[in-house]
Amino acid sequence: MARRARIFVVSGPSGVGKGTLVALLRERLSCLGLTVSATTREPRPGEKDGVSYYFMDDAEFDRRVAAGEFLEWAWVHGHRYGTLRSEVERVLASGSSVVLEIDVQGGLSVRASMPDAVLVFVEPPSVEELERRLRGRGTEDESQIETRLQNARSEMDRAPEYDVRIVNDDLDRACSELEEVIHTYEMDGGPSEDVRD
Secondary structure, eight states, X not given: OOOOOOEXXXXXXXXXXXXXXXXHHHHHOTTSBOXXXXXXXXXXXXXXXXXXBEEOXXXXXXXXXXXXXXXXXXXXXXXXXXXXXXHHHHHHHTTOOEEEEOOHHHHHXXXXXXXXXXXXXXXXXXXXXXHHHHHXXXXXXXXXXXXXXXXXXXXXXXXXXXXXXXXXXXXHHHHHHHHHHHHHXXXXXXXXXXXXX
């Protein structure tokens, strides 16, 4: 059976290791297409417009939302982030699958707009381990950590709405599981409903 380009959405709570997991996946599967997200936040040092993100002011972001140009968008920590539909269509048209690393709210929006998307939820081994990881990053103060943990609990309640769930207790194993999910869905559409997690 021929390989079919698909949209894979990878979501999970802050601190679960989504970014690290997707970065390792991209090293292993160079055939995956890359999309560039849009954001209203200011560029950080070294970030380039159109490469790191499409940096937009609020007026341009509003205009594109009104025009239906976003597949999904959300407020994240005081700024808006979104996936342009044109970016996803460009990658799929090239014959490559695309992996979107986005929050749960965004993932479910993609499902509503593109029902064929495959949603993968990355879970921590436990909430205690997630808290340890968040504190270990040293990038948030106590109130931010508490907010992220509260958000994590509500996001984990939505995990059953996803097609596949992967526990990130070992990065290499979790990445291998994610690779297998991509291969399975590209080649034969994925597992049947009765064996889906």
